[in-house]
Amino acid sequence: MKQTGIPFIFMRGGTSRGPYFNRADLPEDREILAEVLIAAVGSGHPLNIDGIGGGAAVTTKVAMLSRSEDDWADVDYFFAQVSVEDRLVDFKPTCGNILSGVGPAAIEMGLVEPLGDETEIRIRAVNTGARVVAKVQTPNGVLDYQGDAAIAGVPGTAAPIALNFMGVVGSSTGAFLPTDTLRDEIDGIEVTCMDVAMPMVIARASDFGLTGHESAAELDADKGFFALMEAVRTKAGALMGMGDVSKSVTPKFGLLAPAKEGGTIAARYFMPWNTHPSMAVTGSQCLASCALTPGTIADGLLERPTESPANVVIEHASGTIEVLVDFAKNNGFSLNSAGLLRTARKLADGKIYVPSHIWEGK
Known part of the structure; x- marks a missing residue:
């Protein structure tokens, strides 16, 4: 079986985990993209045994990054939630935990240059239109994952990543109270x-x-x-x-x-x-x-x-x-x-392989 290799970074973002891709390395067609992500994660099996998912919804998430077309933002963050067993991909929501790793991943991919001891990265969440400012630790202009920040649900400590979310009211429905009532x-x-x-x-x-x-x-x-x-x-x-x-x-x-x-x-x-x-x-x-x-x-x-x-x-x-x-x-x-304060850590990088009959690559 021929396979297609796709560059990726495997990261923990907050209390979630998954592959981070450069959007340019993936198919444009949404249906083909969904099949590629299903194969990459291994959706369709409770252990995601044929992919890199971890058998839980917090470990079958995907981030896709690109230089932003928005004048305000540095990076566009496109999110996908892949189901563990049902071979479904939902492109509607976003994920703030996976977003925690967007700043470091953008630097790793060369989409953003680190500046000074702390690099401020403006992120546009493509799925919802939310604007987020992430402050990433880059002492002497070098990305650093080590630090003393601890978050519940993750063992140990890591470098702090400060996130400030703006424009999040009505991000999906257009209204603070979508039913127009408090109850x-x-x-x-x-x-x-x-x-x-x-x-x-x-x-x-x-x-x-x-x-x-x-x-x-x-x-x-x-x-x-x-x-x-x-x-x-x-x-x-x-x-x-x-x-x-x-x-x-x-x-x-x-x-x-x-x-x-x-x-x-x-x-x-x-x-x-x-x-x-x-x-x-x-x-x-x-x-x-x-x-x-x-x-x-x-x-x-x-x-x-x-x-x-x-x-x-x-x-x-x-x-x-x-x-x-x-x-x-x-x-x-x-x-x-x-x-909010979050942390992230790069776990691995390289290429993830999917069957070529799903996508032959670019």
Whole structure:
């Protein structure tokens, strides 16, 4: 069997992992591109045994980079979520954790030149149009992955990567509140449908008979909860103007509960057909915005910060994530930007091979 080799960098970005490609090295046709990514990851097997995926949604993600055509940005970041078993590729969402590795990967690929001890890289998320400024450590103009920053869900420490997200309100649906209301009731469950960095359907854990402090494994084992959650999610997706979302990973689903470890609020995030082992960067922004907005399902679950910027500490299944939210309180709540600290590390590079009958290459 003849194979096509495609240059790639294998990176951990935040609490996710996957291949980072130069977009110019991949097919332009979206259908062929999807087949290439399915083959590269090994989608169609629970262990992704015939590819480099890791058998979990957080390890079957793909980043595709190019010099930006946008006057504001340095780099365009095109994201793909490849399913573990279903041979599906979703190009609708973006991923903030994988975005954590975009700055270092862009430098590795020669798309950006490091400048000084810290290089600021302006990134345009192609899938959603969000603008993100990443600050990458480049002491003496050399990319460095070593540092003292720690994030929950990743062992050890690494160089800090500061991310500041702008233009994320209504990134997928065009509206902060896609159903034009702070609360909807679906199948007897009260939800807030919100679109900040990621369109989400957010509910109180207690309304599902949960504490909101369950482990990811405990939640994944609760098939009754997932069946009810998916029914609510798909109906909410239609109300949000997203059409039939039964085969789409968006909108994502989130549960909120009172914090118990000194944080601002507790949350569990779903991808959506299994539980995120920690927390999505995009999801954290939406959950933080929901927590800060009066009138949402978060009412009564926290003592809301009143001053901006607010540091919202979200307790999740692996620890905590902090979101620095710059907001205004004109007519309720409006988001200016959200900042987070992440890390990334280059794991490998070289060529990944796919069967030539899928794509013969350029």
